[in-house]
Amino acid sequence: MTPTIAALARLFFSFRGRAARMPFWLVSITWAVLVQAFDYWWAERGLAAAEHHDRTMVNAALFVGSLPILVSCFAISVRRLHDRDKSAWWLLVFAVGPLALQAAGSLNTLDSGPAVVLMVASLVLSIWSFIELGCMPGTAGTNRYGLDPLLELPAERPQP
Numbered sequence: 001m002t003p004t005i006a007a008l009a010r011l012f013f014s015f016r017g018r019a020a021r022m023p024f025w026l027v028s029i030t031w032a033v034l035v036q037a038f039d040y041w042w043a044e045r046g047l048a049a050a051e052h053h054d055r056t057m058v059n060a061a062l063f064v065g066s067l068p069i070l071v072s073c074f075a076i077s078v079r080r081l082h083d084r085d086k087s088a089w090w091l092l093v094f095a096v097g098p099l100a101l102q103a104a105g106s107l108n109t110l111d112s113g114p115a116v117v118l119m120v121a122s123l124v125l126s127i128w129s130f131i132e133l134g135c136m137p138g139t140a141g142t143n144r145y146g147l148d149p150l151l152e153l154p155a156e157r158p159q160p
Contacts, residue, residue, distance in 0.1 A: 023149070
């Protein structure tokens with residue numbers, strides 16, 4: 001059975017409903033492989049060494065090109081949180097939290113002790129996020145976000 005464009009668009013970009021672990025990992029690994037392939041191509045072509053006056057346009061193109069990836073990652077994470085019967089607000093803890101703690105820990109005005117504590121806290125939040133989104137099973141049965149994705153029946157196929 002080949003997936004349709006609509007099914008792929010829903011898998012990668014829909015914020016509604018729930019997503020089991022397999023779709024979460026499928027989207028995550030797909031983007032990781034594509035980003036690594038692009039990074040390799042970028043380095044091999046020497047585009048990273050663009051002239052200084054061209055870097056603004058290059059950076060703008062990279063930013064605009066990365067927006068669909070960010071939206072897709074947020075969408076699958078929201079649906080995965082819904083599968084765990086958690087609100088999308090948890091993304092503040094799982095996505096923004098570690099970044100904010102790392103930024104605070106990287107301040108030059110901090111002594112090494114508080115900086116290490118902030119970096120360890122960032123690591124703990126990242127590990128918690130990995131376990132919560134990537135490893136823990138979803139809520140069994142229907143929850144407030146919809147049907148259990150593992151129990152949804154595929155659409156009836158026409159008989160030949």
